[in-house]
Amino acid sequence: MTDGIPAAPGTEGWFRESPDGFVLLAGRCTACGALSFPPRTVPGCPDPGCEGLDQSPEPLSTTGTLWSYTDARYAPPPPYPRPPDTEFSPYALAAVELAAERMIVLGQVAPDIPAEALRVGMTMELAPGTLLSSTGVEERVWNWRPVAGYDAYTGEAHA
Amino acid sequence: MSGMDSVAVAGVGMHPWGAWGKPFAEYGSVAARAALADAGLGWRDVQLVVGGETIRNGYPGFVAGSALSQALGWHGAPVASCYAACATGAQALSTARAHILAGLADVVLVVGADTTPKGFFAPVGGDRPDDPDWLRFRLLGATNPAYFGLYARRRMALCGSTEADFAAVKVKNARAGALNPYARFRAEVDAETVLNSPMVSDPLRLLQICATSDGAAAVVLTSEDYARRLNKDAVRIRAISAPTPTYPRTVPDFPYLASDSMATAAPAARTFRESLAHAAYEAAGIGPEDVDLAEVYDLTTAMELDWYEEIGLCAPGDAEKLLHEGATALGGRVPVNASGGLSSFGEAIPAQAIAQVCELTRQLRGDAGDRQVAGARVGVAVNQGLFGHGSAIVVGRA
Numbered sequence: 084m085t086d087g088i089p090a091a092p093g094t095e096g097w098f099r100e101s102p103d104g105f106v107l108l109a110g111r112c113t114a115c116g117a118l119s120f121p122p123r124t125v126p127g128c129p130d131p132g133c134e135g136l137d138q139s140p141e142p143l144s145t146t147g148t149l150w151s152y153t154d155a156r157y158a159p160p161p162p163y164p165r166p167p168d169t170e171f172s173p174y175a176l177a178a179v180e181l182a183a184e185r186m187i188v189l190g191q192v193a194p195d196i197p198a199e200a201l202r203v204g205m206t207m208e209l210a211p212g213t214l215l216s217s218t219g220v221e222e223r224v225w226n227w228r229p230v231a232g233y234d235a236y237t238g239e240a241h242a
Numbered sequence: 243m244s245g246m247d248s249v250a251v252a253g254v255g256m257h258p259w260g261a262w263g264k265p266f267a268e269y270g271s272v273a274a275r276a277a278l279a280d281a282g283l284g285w286r287d288v289q290l291v292v293g294g295e296t297i298r299n300g301y302p303g304f305v306a307g308s309a310l311s312q313a314l315g316w317h318g319a320p321v322a323s324c325y326a327a328c329a330t331g332a333q334a335l336s337t338a339r340a341h342i343l344a345g346l347a348d349v350v351l352v353v354g355a356d357t358t359p360k361g362f363f364a365p366v367g368g369d370r371p372d373d374p375d376w377l378r379f380r381l382l383g384a385t386n387p388a389y390f391g392l393y394a395r396r397r398m399a400l401c402g403s404t405e406a407d408f409a410a411v412k413v414k415n416a417r418a419g420a421l422n423p424y425a426r427f428r429a430e431v432d433a434e435t436v437l438n439s440p441m442v443s444d445p446l447r448l449l450q451i452c453a454t455s456d457g458a459a460a461v462v463l464t465s466e467d468y469a470r471r472l473n474k475d476a477v478r479i480r481a482i483s484a485p486t487p488t489y490p491r492t493v494p495d496f497p498y499l500a501s502d503s504m505a506t507a508a509p510a511a512r513t514f515r516e517s518l519a520h521a522a523y524e525a526a527g528i529g530p531e532d533v534d535l536a537e538v539y540d541l542t543t544a545m546e547l548d549w550y551e552e553i554g555l556c557a558p559g560d561a562e563k564l565l566h567e568g569a570t571a572l573g574g575r576v577p578v579n580a581s582g583g584l585s586s587f588g589e590a591i592p593a594q595a596i597a598q599v600c601e602l603t604r605q606l607r608g609d610a611g612d613r614q615v616a617g618a619r620v621g622v623a624v625n626q627g628l629f630g631h632g633s634a635i636v637v638g639r640a
């Protein structure tokens with residue numbers, strides 16, 4: 084970890100922060116290469132045709148195509164964390180399709196990007212994100228954000 | 243059709259859907275008594291009780307078959323309780339059907355009932371990072387409507403659907419629901435009202451997402467022989483499919499954080515949701531062209547349009563056309579959600595698939611009153627829920 088923010092609960096081994104950048108880590112079946120995100124916690128390959136029991140961490144592509152998106156205008160219930168005496172801040176969610184992995188990975192959109200800036204099909208990149216726990220402690224998660232320079236920033240409101 | 247692999251729907255009953263917060267067993271016993279009366283049977287005639295579990299009602303909810311038996315008065319019948327998220331009712335019916343076809347019981351009562359808190363569904367409490375349902379809320383704040391918003395936005399991008407198309411589904415279903423005495427929402431709604439309702443998960447507004455409700459439904463299933471003796475041989479369950487997905491799942495369905503990778507394995511020809519109805523059609527020896535009416539799980543207006551294509555009522559991308567032609571409205575070629583759907587009922591999870599069968603049964607008997615689909619002989623009901631659950635049920639006239 085580069086800035087000492089601990090991984091959010093349940094995400095141990097899901098991503099890696101290093102001077103080379105921030106990546107999500109899939110589990111890769113050592114027998115057939117099948118990828119799982121998050122990495123599987125139960126031994127065994129997700130492919131019913133494979134008898135492999137072991138997986139190794141495999142970095143996923145850090146850019147992909149926006150498969151779809153939505154936003155949350157209403158506060159979700161617990162366990163979504165919300166420190167006491169804070170207003171709910173709406174956030175967008177992205178589903179990003181990774182070309183090489185042929186896999187769609189969900190994530191919150193970086194908080195400075197409004198849902199209005201998003202378009203299905205635009206290029207998104209992975210970024211480290213921060214959640215505040217219900218006791219106000221910073222936790223590391225992953226975010227998606229449009230690749231800088233994409234014309235959505237100049238664009239019209241979505242249909 | 244009747245034969246070696248069919249069971250009879252001898253009686254159906256419901257408790258109206260609403261939001262009263264009473265014990266689920268109260269709703270369930272009302273529905274059960276109504277179904278037994280409809281069948282012309284007494285509670286002591288029941289040889290097996292199958293209860294759909296409701297996971298938000300404490301311990302009695304987890305032992306629904308037993309809780310409902312106690313509510314009706316113990317008389318020694320064996321019980322089964324089952325949980326399969328939104329497919330709970332279908333799994334309960336499937337358990338009943340299997341007992342009858344195996345010759346283990348002639349009369350089975352299937353009941354689903356729920357009391358549902360207001361607002362978003364939330365995971366069971368506590369810190370449970372090994373549970374994907376807990377993780378999606380804890381890490382992403384990804385509620386059910388958030389997933390529905392992703393699917394709806396994807397449909398807009400792929401098929402050119404508009405918010406107005408989605409609103410037209412609500413207008414249609416509200417019109418049908420207004421005619422259904424068991425529905426919770428019984429007022430017609432115009433498109434403008436839908437499009438001015440608060441945005442929940444863009445592009446879906448409050449009136450495009452189904453509510454959470456209290457409610458109950460019950461069905462009495464019997465063997466063919468028993469149905470003949472009862473002179474209740476009008477409607478048959480012809481098939482129930484409740485398959486799990488096949489690897490790799492191509493869609494990030496809830497509660498998961500990702501789809502499966504297609505890099506090392508090719509997906510099946512049909513998506514999971516497509517596979518549900520098609521498995522039931524195959525088992526019943528019919529095709530989508532034989533369907534006279536359908537009850538589909540319209541968790542959202544946009545999802546109802548997805549179902550039209552997934553159950554084979556039209557080609558991919560043609561759902562809006564089918565809708566705007568009026569084919570899926572009451573009086574149309576193949577009415578969808580003649581009951582009013584989840585749009586008019588709201589979701590009472592363990593009851594919902596059973597309620598779909600209640601509606602199809604009434605329609606096939608010709609007992610659906612102002613909602614009657616003329617000449618209906620074959621109906622299909624489909625749903626999909628958390629954790630790879632889903633089902634399809636084909637009901638036909640004998």
Ligand SMILES: [Zn+2]
Nearest residue numbers: 112115128133
């Ligand atoms: Zn493998």
